[in-house]
Amino acid sequence: MFNNVAVAAAHARSALGCERVLIVDWDAHHGNGTQDIFWAEPDVMFFDIHRAAPFYPGSGHLEEVGAGLAEGTTINVPLPAGAGDEAYLKAFRDILAPAAAWFKPDIILVSAGFDPHWHDLALNVSYEGFGALTGFMQQLAEQHCGGRLVFVLEGGYNLESLANGTRAVLAVLAGNTVPVPDTCGIAEVQAAADFHRTAFESE
16 A cells, blocks of 8 residues: 555655655545654655544644654644634645745645545535635645645545545636635624624614
8 A cells, every 4th residue: 555645755856856845635534644654754844634633543633743853844733523614724824824935845745635525524624615725725836836736636435525526626726716615604694793783882
């Protein structure tokens, strides 16, 4: 059994002249295998956003940051069950973006699992969310490594969400408009807040 993204990272470094590789894993399960492979490798940054323990495999805690010269190049973002588009995008904006700016990758590899989709019940990412994440990764790659960006298909147990999630990523990569991520209920809550606000405002 091979770890596809780890093999790709090794190939990029040995054959393509990429000194620093950034791996982004958005699968619902923590990528413990990839983390173990690059745990003490300072030229590979591993960013993993996943459902928090005790969800399988139970690893990927915040404190797991790498070892030796690679300390700080493993970044884990464990999420509670039900976290969706906005949580993912906030993690990308507030954690991944500054980490990438510091690391200065020569290429970015994405472990694109689609079990964070709500059909798989682990998290609550929508198809629009996968598209928005793809657009974010494109911008990150353009900013730091000349657009060098590779997606590697990973997990997913519901065939419908696996197919539609893959389609959402490919649509953005093909040049279609980056979709607006799911903000279900936000507009309605804002409207209700505006409606009820007058009841609490002092005259």
